[in-house]
Amino acid sequence: MSTDHWADLELRHLQSFRAVADTGSFHAAADLLEYTQSAVSQHIATLEGIVGLRLFERSRGRRTVELTEPGHLLLRHTEAVMARLSAAQADLRSWSEGASGVLRVGTYQSVGARILPALVSRFAAAWPGVEVRLREDHDDVRLLSLVESGELDLAFSVLPLPAGPFEAVELLRDPYVLMVASGSPMAHHVGPVLREIGEQPLIGFSACRTTELAEAYLRHSGCEPHVVFRSDDNGTVQGLVAAGVGSALVPLLTVDEDDPSVTLLPADVPPRIVGLAWHRDRHHSPANQAFVSLAREVCAGVRVEIPAAAA
Numbered sequence: 001m002s003t004d005h006w007a008d009l010e011l012r013h014l015q016s017f018r019a020v021a022d023t024g025s026f027h028a029a030a031d032l033l034e035y036t037q038s039a040v041s042q043h044i045a046t047l048e049g050i051v052g053l054r055l056f057e058r059s060r061g062r063r064t065v066e067l068t069e070p071g072h073l074l075l076r077h078t079e080a081v082m083a084r085l086s087a088a089q090a091d092l093r094s095w096s097e098g099a100s101g102v103l104r105v106g107t108y109q110s111v112g113a114r115i116l117p118a119l120v121s122r123f124a125a126a127w128p129g130v131e132v133r134l135r136e137d138h139d140d141v142r143l144l145s146l147v148e149s150g151e152l153d154l155a156f157s158v159l160p161l162p163a164g165p166f167e168a169v170e171l172l173r174d175p176y177v178l179m180v181a182s183g184s185p186m187a188h189h190v191g192p193v194l195r196e197i198g199e200q201p202l203i204g205f206s207a208c209r210t211t212e213l214a215e216a217y218l219r220h221s222g223c224e225p226h227v228v229f230r231s232d233d234n235g236t237v238q239g240l241v242a243a244g245v246g247s248a249l250v251p252l253l254t255v256d257e258d259d260p261s262v263t264l265l266p267a268d269v270p271p272r273i274v275g276l277a278w279h280r281d282r283h284h285s286p287a288n289q290a291f292v293s294l295a296r297e298v299c300a301g302v303r304v305e306i307p308a309a310a311a
Contacts, residue, residue: 016043086150106143106155159273168277171299176269187263194268198223201246
């Protein structure tokens with residue numbers, strides 16, 4: 001493989017390559033990029049000529065194509081290149097906008113309900129020229145991937161962070177509680193509940209690190225969780241517990257503590273650590289820094305203590 005031709009590589013070659021890899025089709029990639037199919041085919045042919053290797057298997061009679069082993073290898077590098085270019089674009093946009101423009105923040109449900117209202121209100125008063133644009137997702141790993149690609153400036157996340165080019169500050173520690181129906185025998189339980197958690201049906205969240213970390217801790221402690229239902233909605237989880245379908249091991253911030261139909265018991269599980277993350281290699285604008293500082297101030301005043309009756 002000669003390196004002489006790599007200087008001829010263009011961004012559009014990599015864009016077409018990634019689009020074909022993602023869609024499995026030259027036709028679908030052309031629609032995605034708003035190119036002609038012949039243009040996409042030419043880009044791929046040029047790219048294969050530059051690298052000197054075949055990147056796709058094209059089976060006769062099939063409309064889809066598959067990556068070769070060299071294609072998979074190049075795709076990993078392509079994703080990194082495209083992510084850094086997106087981050088550079090976002091940096092330059094942030095630098096040019098200064099104290100105006102848009103601050104894009106990733107968040108999830110419990111933060112949106114308990115932390116964001118006061119935080120966004122205070123930030124808007126201090127930075128009236130900056131629009132805070134929120135992106136909600138129950139999976140903080142997806143939010144972090146958008147930070148890496150430059151589509152988000154900041155994202156609330158559970159600590160510790162997964163591997164990646166991220167930095168974060170800790171905002172607060174959110175204790176886990178066992179939420180049970182107020183009419184159940186467990187509502188009158190006194191003392192640790194770790195052993196009892198494995199003896200009853202559980203309601204859990206569908207796909208988030210909050211649930212994964214708690215369930216991993218249970219298994220590490222010799223307690224296999226018996227999950228009978230999962231949902232992405234905090235209210236649905238609480239409603240199912242109130243109806244007696246099962247109990248739920250959840251962080252306190254996800255719970256409506258004024259609901260008399262459920263009782264909260266302290267759980268012997270390390271607390272969820274809520275943080276705010278950003279890309280370590282990107283320009284951290286004054287507005288970003290101000291949002292992080294205000295987030296720490298707001299979270300310092302958020303009550304995350306198990307109700308005295310439960311404790």
